[in-house]
Amino acid sequence: MAERVSSLLRRSVEHLKDEVPDSYRVLVAELGPMVVELDVDGEVFSLRGGDRLQVSDGAADVAGARIVTSRTTILDVLDARVELGEAVESAKVSVRGSLDDVQRAHDSLLAYVHAAIRASSQPGLLSELRAGSP
Amino acid sequence: MSAVLAGSDFLRAPVLATARPEGFKEWHHFVVHGRGFRLLINFSLTNEVFGAGQVRLAPRVIVIAHDEKWTGAIERFDGRALDVSADLGELTIGGNRMTVLPDGYRVAIDLPDNSIRGELHFASASRPFVVNNQPVGDGRMSWLFVPRLRAEGWLRIGGREHRIEDDLAYHDHNWGRFWWGDDFGWTWGTILPTKPGDPWSMVFLQMTDRSRLRYLSQALYVWHHDEPAAIFRHAAVQTRSDGVLGRAADCTLPPPMRLLLDGEVPGVPERVEITATRAGDRVHAEFRSQSYARLAQPSEVCLDRSTVLCETGGTARASGTINGEDVDFVGTGVFEFLYG
Numbered sequence: 083m084a085e086r087v088s089s090l091l092r093r094s095v096e097h098l099k100d101e102v103p104d105s106y107r108v109l110v111a112e113l114g115p116m117v118v119e120l121d122v123d124g125e126v127f128s129l130r131g132g133d134r135l136q137v138s139d140g141a142a143d144v145a146g147a148r149i150v151t152s153r154t155t156i157l158d159v160l161d162a163r164v165e166l167g168e169a170v171e172s173a174k175v176s177v178r179g180s181l182d183d184v185q186r187a188h189d190s191l192l193a194y195v196h197a198a199i200r201a202s203s204q205p206g207l208l209s210e211l212r213a214g215s216p
Numbered sequence: 217m218s219a220v221l222a223g224s225d226f227l228r229a230p231v232l233a234t235a236r237p238e239g240f241k242e243w244h245h246f247v248v249h250g251r252g253f254r255l256l257i258n259f260s261l262t263n264e265v266f267g268a269g270q271v272r273l274a275p276r277v278i279v280i281a282h283d284e285k286w287t288g289a290i291e292r293f294d295g296r297a298l299d300v301s302a303d304l305g306e307l308t309i310g311g312n313r314m315t316v317l318p319d320g321y322r323v324a325i326d327l328p329d330n331s332i333r334g335e336l337h338f339a340s341a342s343r344p345f346v347v348n349n350q351p352v353g354d355g356r357m358s359w360l361f362v363p364r365l366r367a368e369g370w371l372r373i374g375g376r377e378h379r380i381e382d383d384l385a386y387h388d389h390n391w392g393r394f395w396w397g398d399d400f401g402w403t404w405g406t407i408l409p410t411k412p413g414d415p416w417s418m419v420f421l422q423m424t425d426r427s428r429l430r431y432l433s434q435a436l437y438v439w440h441h442d443e444p445a446a447i448f449r450h451a452a453v454q455t456r457s458d459g460v461l462g463r464a465a466d467c468t469l470p471p472p473m474r475l476l477l478d479g480e481v482p483g484v485p486e487r488v489e490i491t492a493t494r495a496g497d498r499v500h501a502e503f504r505s506q507s508y509a510r511l512a513q514p515s516e517v518c519l520d521r522s523t524v525l526c527e528t529g530g531t532a533r534a535s536g537t538i539n540g541e542d543v544d545f546v547g548t549g550v551f552e553f554l555y556g
Binding site for chain 1: 468
């Protein structure tokens with residue numbers, strides 16, 4: 083059985099904290115105290131900001147941004163088959179929240195990518211994400 | 217020319233990166249000017265800092281090719297996949313291998329995750345040249361280049377197999393301590409004639425600051441048959457870039473970097489003109505960009521910036537006179553525009 087996306091994200095941010103601590107701190111600062119709720123193929127979990135990043139299972143009571151997408155779309159965007167903007171416009175990625183929170187979520191995504199590309203553990207996690215695609 | 221390459225083109229990392237690892241980088245780069253297609257192969261070793269100030273050598277293999285459009289892959293390997301032979305003449309990264317021969321190179325590519333395989337042999341057709349300690353930001357880089365080789369072999373990429381049969385090629389080997397994203401940029405070009413019997417080969421290098429407004433050094437190297445015929449440096453070289461190529465990059469690698477390089481910046485010039493004059497010699501070369509791939513890597517200086525190398529294929533035309541001999545050929549160029 084494929085590893086859940088929430089578990090992969092949890093492992094990813096833990097690796098970032100150890101491998102690229104400076105980039106991790108930039109990501110923590112970017113997200114601030116905001117909570118982002120994610121729904122990937124019906125698996126609902128939350129990324130919580132604060133002093134450190136936490137990934138928790140289940141829906142968030144209060145979320146700044148709510149994102150609904152699929153594992154296939156995440157891979158399409160990471161593999162550059164689809165641009166993020168196109169994925170949003172074609173409703174493959176749904177984002178809800180105030181404009182400020184959506185902007186903060188987007189800036190946090192970029193900070194996450196900047197951190198992830200600097201960490202050697204991430205290609206392996208991407209392979210595991212790929213292994214679970216339909 | 218036997219053993220010239222084996223004597224001068226050997227891996228530096230085992231000595232230099234061990235002695236002082238910070239910022240050390242090294243790569244072997246091959247460009248095949250094939251009939252109807254271009255191929256770039258790069259074996260690289262980069263010392264990177266991780267965790268609390270620890271350093272490790274990260275090996276990568278890059279293969280990109282162009283027939284209708286640029287496609288390819290950058291694969292990063294674990295340090296355990298790296299092996300350097302005791303004589304420093306052979307570099308193995310996973311299933312990929314580059315061997316320096318007495319008068320050429322043997323390259324084997326095996327990137328199964330991207331369905332890329334190939335075997336190539338490069339025979340040197342020109343004397344190599346070394347440039348030492350070129351300033352790049354706060355660091356220094358040395359490079360050895362072979363302006364012209366003859367390539368044989370095959371490469372399977374993007375579901376197609378390309379035969380390489382006596383095609384002209386270029387090689388360089390770079391090493392030094394510097395940091396991606398530091399205050400430098402460069403334009404690096406190989407120009408070779410379409411007619412394989414034409415004796416002229418050219419290599420162009422221009423180092424700038426990051427904003428590409430200050431020119432720090434530049435040179436045009438012209439080889440006639442297998443020997444250097446003219447080397448134009450600094451003020452002997454004048455360049456002019458016109459326009460911006462009116463098409464986006466065919467691909468951005470590794471693909472996740474597309475998230476950070478949204479849009480079409482940086483692009484590449486539509487045309488680069490190089491005029492060089494010295495001691496009665498004069499050359500004018502023009503490179504017209506046709507298409508490009510963007511190879512991106514994280515800045516080592518700034519946590520939210522990237523360094524982008526635009527590998528650009530195009531046509532070239534050169535004319536002039538060197539040592540009383542006319543230079544007049546059309547050919548192909550592969551130019552690399554680095555944006556820090």
